[in-house]
Structures are given as C-alpha cells and as structure tokens.
Amino acid sequence: MISPQKSSRFSPFILITGILAVSTAAIFIRYAQQQAPSLIIAAYRLGLASLILMPFSLRQAQREVSTLPINGKLQALLAGVFLAVHFATWIISLELTSVASSVVLVTTTPLWVAIFSPLFLRERMKKEVWWGLGLALSGGVVVAASQACVWQQSRLVCTSLGSFFQGKALLGNLLALMGAWMAAGYLLVGRKIRPMISLRSYILMVYSTAAVILIGMAAVMGYSFTAYPLPVFGWFLLLAIIPQVIGHSSFNWALRYLPATFVSLALLGEPVGATILAMIFLRETPLLNEVIGGGMILGGIYLASLANRESS
Template sequence: MTSDKPVISPILGLGLAILAVSAASILIRMAQQEAPSLVIAAYRLGFATVLLAPAALGRRWGEIRALSWKALGGLALAGAFLALHFAAWITSLEHTSVAISSVLVTTTPLWVALLSTLALGERLPRGVVLGLGAALAGGVIVALSQTCAWDGVRLACDWQASWRGQGLWGSLLALLGAVFASGYLLIGRRMRASLSLTAYTFVVYGSAAVCLWAAVLFAGLPAGGYPLNTYAWMLALAVFPQLIGHSTYNWALRYVSATVVSVSLLGEPIGASLLAVLLLGEVPGAVELVGGALILVGIFLAARSEPV
C-alpha cells in the first residue's frame, strides 16, 4: 500500500467501477450480433489505447520512456493476461448465459487469494477471508439459481440441462477468464506501485491490444466491414467498462490489496442484473437475490478490513 492520500476513497472508486463494468455483458451481447468475440475484444482494448494515447504520449511520455526493459516486460505480461482474460470471457458469452458467465468469471478472488501470498507476500486480513467466503457462497447461489428451483419442499436441479450443448464449454471459458484475470491483477498490484495510472494503463492496454489483434489476424477474422452500430457498441465497451471501470480498478491497486480489488469484481453480476431489469425486463428470482445479497456482504466485509 502507498502512503500518498487518494483524491477519493478507493472504496467509493471501486463502487463506481462496478457500475461501469456491469454494463459490459449487455454491450458485448449487442456487439456479438454482428462481430466475432475475438474482434470485439481487440476493438475494446484498441479503442481504449487510442483514447489514452494523447495523455500518455503527452504528459506521461517521459515516464514511459524511462521504463526499463524489465519493467516493460512485466507490463507486457500483464497485458497478455488481460488479453487472454477478455478473449476467454467474451467468447464464453456466445455459449452460456450472461448470469452463469458473469458468476464464473468473478471467481477471480479465489485464484487471487490462493496465489497472492506466494506472489506478493501479502497476509490476508480476517475480514478479507470472511468477505471472500461470503462472496463466493453468494456466487454459488446465483449459479445454482440458473438450474435449480424450489418446489416448496426441496431444491430440484436439472444438471443435464445446465451442461447440455455448448454450455460446458462456455462455463470453462468463463472460468479460464477468471484465472487469467487473477494473473493480470497480481502483476498489476506490483507494477502500479511505481507508475502513474495513465502510464500503466496505456502500456498494459496497448500490450493487450497488440496480442488480441495478432490473434484476430492469425485466426483470419475480418478486422472491418461491420455495421456502424457495432462499432458504437465496441467503442462504448472501451469507454465505460474499460477506461472508467478497469482503469479505476487499476487506480485502486495503488491503495488496496489485489484481493480487495478482485473481491469487488463480484459486484458485477449484481450490477448487470439491475441493468437487465431496467433495459431488458429480466427480473431476478428470489434465489438470485439471496446470492446477490451475500456477494454485497462479502464485498463490504473485505473492503472494511482494508485501511485506506
């Protein structure tokens, strides 16, 4: 943790990030009507890098130019993990529901908690451990709500329906997205300590964009020729979930642990559900509401235990 005082509370910043990131699933689904998932991921990071370029190449160019090859290698590795995260998660939305994909991709705190002690030498406060347990329990309940129903006597689950078709593949991709996101957060926690937010995000997002565009070209996917509204959805992905949402997460990494930041990611399914109610008329059931409440309690417990 750094000793400099943030402009706003990192916890408030994480709350704003949750709101911005929650729109991602809906924007992705809109873009997927015309564009392949890998192309959407590449445009998301590409647009974000271009929008950051004036500030990064202006005010922060000296800072970026002074980076050592070792530092650039670490930032490039973080960008590669970020590229893998988006490639896996966005593709998962082609094969499974938004709810299941969002819940599985937000298991990131589990992987961060398992790896952070070894990678960063951080001790997990008791509140973070309790919050992690509550949030993960809530995530499991939300996931069960997709395949289980209470008939008044017992909980009946149709597991075959859950994994029928390509659902299993989509779920595995979302889980992989969570694993890759944990690597991105753990590397970022160390690199952000000595870099400004603009310099860090520009290099990392740029590295991720290069990786994704290389994958698009390797896969032989069309880089252009999409309807104008598809580009608008992808630009919105870059502005709101990426520049506002993910950049705020990166900003918070300077003040709180990677575990607290990753636990806050569990708010995304809640925010996405609220947006789905407002925009799509999808009202969550009672089981989903219980799971969502547990996730919010987990975020509160973890955040409260971290001094800011």
C-alpha cells in the same frame, strides 16, 4: 521512475465511478454480440481504448517505460496478456450463459487475489480465507447448476448429468471462471508495478498489449474487422470509453494506493449493477438458483477478502 504514494491520496469517488462504469460492460457486449463475434468485440474494446489514450499518454509513456527495469517492463506486458485472455474468455462466456451467471463467476476475482497474494505480494492469509473459499466455490456450483436445475412445485428438478456437462451454459460458466483467474493475475501484477509508473503510462502499455494480442487472435480465427453495421461500432466505442477507459482505469488508479485485495473487493458491486441493467434492458430475470448461488459467492468473497485485508 514514479515513487509510491500514500493511501491518503485515495478517493472513494473514483472507485465508485469505476464500479458503475464496469457494470455497463455486459449490456454493451450483449447488444454487440447480436452481430459481431466475441473476439472482435474484445479487440475493438481494447484497441479503441488504446487509441483514445494515445494522444494524451504516448510521450509520457515512452519516457517512463524507458526508465523501468527489465522486470518492470515484463510485468507490464504480462498484465496485458492477463487482460487479453480475461476479456477473450469472459466475453465468449456471455454468448453461452446468462449475464447473472457470467458476471457473478467472473467477479470471484477477489477470492483468487486473496489466495495468491501471499505468494506474489507476501501477504499472510487467515483461516477465514479458506472458509470464504469453500463458501464461494459452493456458490459457484449452485450457479453452474442453475442452467440444468429448476424449482418446480417446491422441488428441485434437474436434467441428466450428461446433458449438464455437455451444455453450452457449463462451458460459459467455466470460461467466466477462467476470466476471473486472468483478472486476478492482472490485478496482482498491477499492484506490484503501479508504484513504479504513472497511471496514464501504465494503462496505455497494458491496454495496447492486450489489444495487439486480441487483434491477433481474431485475425487467426478469420474474423472480419469491418463487416458490421454502424450501430455495432457504436457499442464498440461505448465499451472502450465507459467500462474500459473509465472503469478499468479507475481500478488501476486505485492499485497505486491500496492493496490488490481491497481493490478487487470493489468488483463485487459489478454483478449487482450488471444484473439490474440486464433486467431492465435485456429483460433477463435471474433464476432462483442464480440468486442463491450468487449470494453464496459474494458472501464467500467478502469473508475471504476482508480476512486477507485485515492481515496485510
């Protein structure tokens, strides 16, 4: 079993690399979604990532997993379940709402990590966390409303309440929020088990578990795994290499040395990078409501995460 390491081994460069890598995910997904279902995209992302890691990690993983206690094995499998549901909900959300709304909502993850850390990691919470929660959730309402309300001649004009709740964009925003909850579980579990096992062994076990679940979900839905043009498989491969093997693995590496709240705080760089890339490659300009709501969400997450980190 691997012994815990001190935070002095931490390198900010790896975490920054992870932020840059995961920022590309929404763009690759949007291109792949032009011809492939969301569950297929998620299944290929995790499946290819697992295959890439396997030659370098399989023997070590078999040796280390065999030494884990049963609760450690179950925790690693649970992390894979959380990751699978995270990708399924978030990638589907990108079909239904804008990149800005989806990415900003899914990166409320640090807020949920801060809330649940006292329960699962025994970290105390300060009152500032609750202020951050209120600010972030208010921003979430603004972001969701951006699909139904726009500024026209210095006043806010909204569609009917019934249309707002029936719209695809609202469902997309809710799925993105569910993706944030699943990502929070993924990080909390990872923080508990990472000191027990090496990075290569952990990510191979978690990614492969998530891949099996996503492949099963896609098969149940009756999706084809082969009926796509060659460029689509290129997007699948880029998703596996850049945001998954490089991006997510960077965050999993950091979980061994840093609190889950601090690691999740790094995810706040993703909406900025993803929105900029969406403007460049997809010509998708965020609405004023999304900019305001996104700022509120990020401000609330920062306040809550900072307060929780200081109390740990």
